[in-house]
Amino acid sequence: MTTFVFDNTFARELPQAYVSQSPAPVRSPRLLFFNRALADELGLDPAALDSPEGAAIFAGSQIPDGAQPLAQAYAGHQFGGFSPQLGDGRALLLGEVIDRQGVRRDIALKGSGRTPFSRGGDGKAAVGPMLREALVSESVHALGIPTTRALAVAATGESVLRDRRLPGAVLTRVAASHLRVGTLQFFAAQRRLDVLRQVADYAIARHDPALASEPDRYLALLRAVARRQASLIAQWMNVGFLHGVMNTDNMTLSGETIDYGPCAFIEAYDPRAVFSSIDTAGRYAFANQPLIARWNLARLAEALLPLIAESDDEAAIRRAVDDVMVVIDAFPGWYDAQWRDGQRAKLGLAGPGGAETAALADDWLALLHANAVDFTLAWRALSAAAGGDEAPLRARVGDTQTLDAWLVRWRRACAAEDAAGIGDPAPRAQRMRTVNPLIIARNQQVERALAAASDDDDLGPFDRLMAAVRRPFDDDPALASFAEPAAADVTARYQTFCGT
Numbered sequence: 001m002t003t004f005v006f007d008n009t010f011a012r013e014l015p016q017a018y019v020s021q022s023p024a025p026v027r028s029p030r031l032l033f034f035n036r037a038l039a040d041e042l043g044l045d046p047a048a049l050d051s052p053e054g055a056a057i058f059a060g061s062q063i064p065d066g067a068q069p070l071a072q073a074y075a076g077h078q079f080g081g082f083s084p085q086l087g088d089g090r091a092l093l094l095g096e097v098i099d100r101q102g103v104r105r106d107i108a109l110k111g112s113g114r115t116p117f118s119r120g121g122d123g124k125a126a127v128g129p130m131l132r133e134a135l136v137s138e139s140v141h142a143l144g145i146p147t148t149r150a151l152a153v154a155a156t157g158e159s160v161l162r163d164r165r166l167p168g169a170v171l172t173r174v175a176a177s178h179l180r181v182g183t184l185q186f187f188a189a190q191r192r193l194d195v196l197r198q199v200a201d202y203a204i205a206r207h208d209p210a211l212a213s214e215p216d217r218y219l220a221l222l223r224a225v226a227r228r229q230a231s232l233i234a235q236w237m238n239v240g241f242l243h244g245v246m247n248t249d250n251m252t253l254s255g256e257t258i259d260y261g262p263c264a265f266i267e268a269y270d271p272r273a274v275f276s277s278i279d280t281a282g283r284y285a286f287a288n289q290p291l292i293a294r295w296n297l298a299r300l301a302e303a304l305l306p307l308i309a310e311s312d313d314e315a316a317i318r319r320a321v322d323d324v325m326v327v328i329d330a331f332p333g334w335y336d337a338q339w340r341d342g343q344r345a346k347l348g349l350a351g352p353g354g355a356e357t358a359a360l361a362d363d364w365l366a367l368l369h370a371n372a373v374d375f376t377l378a379w380r381a382l383s384a385a386a387g388g389d390e391a392p393l394r395a396r397v398g399d400t401q402t403l404d405a406w407l408v409r410w411r412r413a414c415a416a417e418d419a420a421g422i423g424d425p426a427p428r429a430q431r432m433r434t435v436n437p438l439i440i441a442r443n444q445q446v447e448r449a450l451a452a453a454s455d456d457d458d459l460g461p462f463d464r465l466m467a468a469v470r471r472p473f474d475d476d477p478a479l480a481s482f483a484e485p486a487a488a489d490v491t492a493r494y495q496t497f498c499g500t
Helices: 008-014 034-040 052-059 127-142 182-189 194-206 217-239 286-308 314-348 355-370 375-386 392-395 400-419 426-435 445-455 461-467 477-483 488-492
Strands: 018-020 030-034 070-072 076-078 081-082 091-098 104-110 149-161 165-175
Touching: 008 070, 008 091, 030 052, 030 127, 030 461, 034 445, 052 165, 076 182, 081 355, 127 149, 149 182, 165 194, 182 286, 194 217, 194 286, 194 426, 217 286, 217 314, 217 461, 286 314, 286 445, 314 355, 314 375, 314 426, 355 400, 355 461, 375 392, 375 426, 375 477, 392 400, 400 426, 445 461, 461 477
Parallel strands: none
Antiparallel strands: 018 070, 030 149, 070 091, 076 081, 091 104, 104 165, 149 165
16 A cells, blocks of 8 residues: 655755664554644545554554655754764654645654664653654644644554653654754764755755755855744744754754754743753743844854855955855844734734834733733733723733733724724734634643653543644633643743653
């Protein structure tokens, strides 16, 4: 039975960028999660894959026809320190398919066993972290944010040893590509400029084909990646998503969110929020995400510099440095424009804004921070206030005097747009509900669902939470329990872990 139609350009065109490797067969594969909608989007047969044969494929025990499993090579800055060789230590790219929209998508396994890049690890994964990636990535997708997605999670019937023995699983991940900043860093660090050029040209052909004929295409690639990352990080910030480990090997050239390890959504708003147990210095704190993105892009610029420079003489290199710095220095402005656009939409304002609108948004966030208000529910309550119901908002914010003063300014801004024919008070609340979600993958609910699946083999809580996070904007009383935040003391001590 044919399950996938592969067309594997990475394997054909970049033989020096990977090591061929087969996944490790497992004892008794069993599907825990299957994304039927995504399978259909990819042009696959959901009925054929939602089966024992599909479970064997998704667990790595059966290699589908046409697949060329391989471990990709890449380097990366991890918490600021450079590792010249990382690579797919527990992941394998099976191949590429062309989806129903004509878009090329990677199909990869995560947790499928050791590779030459495993660095002493077992290459395996546990049920909890793989289901976590499925849950949170589907939540991010439902919020309209570019992301890799989970096609399936399959139990292996085997255990993995972490702090204790845990049931094992393999995740099947779908991505626009798995090209990372660290992919280019790997070959730049080795001064293998011929391969660096091949990989950069491949990235352009895959993600920015219009740039292929430009004489300065590598500088243009840097600019395109920077713009995509500006948009991505702005969207994270506007829904309160904290990636947790923004190493350069976790930043894609495609602009998709990737590698859901110690990620979380903030609850009580705090720009300094850190959930990752390994981020003891707060490098990847919530407010630092745009700063780290710029830092990572500077590392990408360094990797591309030998290709951007016309030659290796000092003058050419100096010109190339000046050119890339224009891009790196432009990033904060690109990010701010995207973030401010998102903030205005969340405030229900349709105009281009200005200093007063920016101050209105900044003061709103300061109000949430000072009162430790739930980020998601505060914005949702503001949507209700736009429709005339201020009760939910007043129930969330304790400082009524500051809130009252802010609401006067906000209503004045809304009225000014309405008078100018820019906005419209009637659909404002409705518009705001389409950008201010009610439901996110709340941390304590994720943990409960994963514990039930991992400890008790009970997928009921996972399935119910998955159904809820796929409907983030719906006002459905049946979903109300999924919108409730954790108690403040729970949120204060909450930590996430890589799950490696």
